[in-house]
Amino acid sequence: MQKHKRVPELTDEEEARIQRGIAEDPDNPEWTAEDFRNAKPFPQVFPELAKSIRERGITVVGDPKVTDVVVLDPDVAKKLQSEGKDWRERANAILRKAVGL
Numbered sequence: 001m002q003k004h005k006r007v008p009e010l011t012d013e014e015e016a017r018i019q020r021g022i023a024e025d026p027d028n029p030e031w032t033a034e035d036f037r038n039a040k041p042f043p044q045v046f047p048e049l050a051k052s053i054r055e056r057g058i059t060v061v062g063d064p065k066v067t068d069v070v071v072l073d074p075d076v077a078k079k080l081q082s083e084g085k086d087w088r089e090r091a092n093a094i095l096r097k098a099v100g101l
Contacts, residue, residue: 010018022030043050072080072091080087 009086078089083090
């Protein structure tokens with residue numbers, strides 16, 4: 001079984017760039033510990049809006065797709081990807097044909 005790759009640590013330069021971006025955006029300052037302590041759940045702050053969202057539920061338009069993970073051999077993935085950006089759609093078409101759809 002393949003292990004998941006760890007996300008690499010940020011470099012000092014990347015962290016500095018992120019901190020500069022935060023400092024340069026006065027409309028969206030970084031939250032303080034007090035901000036986190038004072039935060040309230042969305043339904044508590046906007047009860048009527050939360051209720052209307054719950055009552056509406058999730059609307060699915062058309063034929064929904066299933067999100068899942070399919071593990072491909074590297075050579076298969078490389079071949080599909082080499083034929084264009086729409087490789088996922090082509091892989092789906094190949095699978096549909098293979099299962100008789």
